[in-house]
Amino acid sequence: KAGVTQTPRYLIKTRGQQVTLSCSPISGHRSVSWYQQTPGQGLQFLFEYFSETQRNKGNFPGRFSGRQFSNSRSEMNVSTLELGDSALYLCASSSGHTLHTEAFFGQGTRLTVV
Amino acid sequence: QQQVKQSPQSLIVQKGGISIINCAYENTAFDYFPWYQQFPGKGPALLIAIRPDVSEKKEGRFTISFNKSAKQFSLHIMDSQPGDSATYFCAALSGSNYQLIWGAGTKLIIKP
Numbered sequence: 001k002a003g004v005t006q007t008p009r010y011l012i013k014t015r016g017q018q019v020t021l022s023c024s025p026i027s028g029h030r031s032v033s034w035y036q037q038t039p040g041q042g043l044q045f046l047f048e049y050f051s052e053t054q055r056n057k058g059n060f061p062g063r064f065s066g067r068q069f070s071n072s073r074s075e076m077n078v079s080t081l082e083l084g085d086s087a088l089y090l091c092a093s094s095s096g097h098t099l100h101t102e103a104f105f106g107q108g109t110r111l112t113v114v
Numbered sequence: 115q116q117q118v119k120q121s122p123q124s125l126i127v128q129k130g131g132i133s134i135i136n137c138a139y140e141n142t143a144f145d146y147f148p149w150y151q152q153f154p155g156k157g158p159a160l161l162i163a164i165r166p167d168v169s170e171k172k173e174g175r176f177t178i179s180f181n182k183s184a185k186q187f188s189l190h191i192m193d194s195q196p197g198d199s200a201t202y203f204c205a206a207l208s209g210s211n212y213q214l215i216w217g218a219g220t221k222l223i224i225k226p
Binding site: 045050058090108 | 148155156157158159160163203211212213214215216217218219
């Protein structure tokens with residue numbers, strides 16, 4: 001069973017640009033969550049999607065957005081990049097049928113904003 | 115009230131010793147408490163999880179102790195091995211929310 005796949009693994013962008021990150025969940029999983037991980041802040045929840053609907057959103061500015069497609073693949077977009085957006089962005093998938101199902105993480109996309 | 119406070123930030127333990135990481139929370143609506151292990155360059159992986167209706171859960175060398183009245187839970191790693199060197203995160207989830215709240219992480223180093 002293939003794991004959670006995130007692409008690209010590494011990305012370097014310039015301030016002001018926008019970026020799109022992709023996440024393919026484990027086959028059969030319908031829930032995808034996104035997290036930002038920084039050394040000082042730990043993992044911060046961005047949003048969670050289930051069957052193409054956003055069920056919950058963290059405290060991030062509107063520059064951070066996401067969506068989920070009918071095949072459960074998800075994308076995350078960050079517009080008008082700032083230096084502080086440099087982080088590891090992690091995607092996690094779960095079956096989502098209950099609130100306590102195990103979340104499986106991808107290896108993340110390392111975004112560097114210069 | 116949504117925070118999970120984790121300590122210590124870093125921990126060095128001798129091989130064969132017991133590693134103990136502590137977490138505390140405020141929100142009494144939390145009802146699921148997982149621990150994740152993260153190796154460099156990898157995403158976090160679920161290690162063990164507990165619900166507040168039990169006070170302890172053990173899986174191999176890993177044990178979660180849960181104190182509902184004190185709103186604290188801890189991870190104990192018995193007979194710690196160099197392969198256990200990683201960053202450990204505690205987290206909490208409430209039944210009405212699809213959002214894991216994470217501790218800041220503990221970097222554990224096991225010295226051979």
